Amino acid sequence: MTDKTAIITGGGAGIGRGLVLHFAGLGWRVAALDLNQQALDELGALLPADRFLAIACDVGNEPAVRNAFSKIGKWTDSAHLLVNNAGIADPVCGPLEDLTAQRWHAYIDASLTATFLCTREALPLLRAAAPASVVNMSSTRAQQSEPDTFAYAAAKGGVSALTHAMAVSLGPDIRVNAVLPGWIETGPWQAADARASARHSRRDKAQHPVGRVGTVEDIAQAVEWLAGAGFVTGQEIVVDGGMTKRMIYAQ
Numbered sequence: 001m002t003d004k005t006a007i008i009t010g011g012g013a014g015i016g017r018g019l020v021l022h023f024a025g026l027g028w029r030v031a032a033l034d035l036n037q038q039a040l041d042e043l044g045a046l047l048p049a050d051r052f053l054a055i056a057c058d059v060g061n062e063p064a065v066r067n068a069f070s071k072i073g074k075w076t077d078s079a080h081l082l083v084n085n086a087g088i089a090d091p092v093c094g095p096l097e098d099l100t101a102q103r104w105h106a107y108i109d110a111s112l113t114a115t116f117l118c119t120r121e122a123l124p125l126l127r128a129a130a131p132a133s134v135v136n137m138s139s140t141r142a143q144q145s146e147p148d149t150f151a152y153a154a155a156k157g158g159v160s161a162l163t164h165a166m167a168v169s170l171g172p173d174i175r176v177n178a179v180l181p182g183w184i185e186t187g188p189w190q191a192a193d194a195r196a197s198a199r200h201s202r203r204d205k206a207q208h209p210v211g212r213v214g215t216v217e218d219i220a221q222a223v224e225w226l227a228g229a230g231f232v233t234g235q236e237i238v239v240d241g242g243m244t245k246r247m248i249y250a251q
Contacts, residue, residue, distance in 0.1 A: 010086030012039030018216030039191035060109030069121035078129035087111035091152035107151035130173035167234030175233035182240025209242035
């Protein structure tokens, strides 16, 4: 066990669930925020009650975030790591002419606004633990695009830019970096009613120079490294098995 505490948004399912279990496995105390109460309850059944705090929260909503961090502040007096992982998982929002402002803002709020709000509210806890670390979950789609991903790409691009802006302003006590996942298989890490086995074709794997699709553990290991990399800040760490470096030609 350790006296370190991590706060992880979007912690109920997918990459966030993997992060919660990874850091809990390292002996950290973990607070998880997520909209999905069922997913949080499932995690709560796996983790010691005195080492895990689950809060149902819309992290893009300012009053909800303030309320959540008020609860966290009563649970712990410091936080060594904040992972801004929450976001809408499906990057495809449809043709631009059909994209409503409401749908656009849903993507922006879930990732970019949430990163701003949660980091702001976490500052007293992070400063109390200084040196502390913030890891923002961006995406390789902040650097390259596929059709009809306008809102997702904009949200993640904003997260990447916000990362270096925060790093410059919050240092030296707080380091801020971003992880940019590529194709990460999250099916086995969903809540029970949405869980699915991984199924990848030979072609899926061959698109990656490492020969496989990414796992949630790959992201957790990168976040753990950034949490302890004391001379690294303002950086974007691409975790994609080399996929974005490979030239793929039309068939």
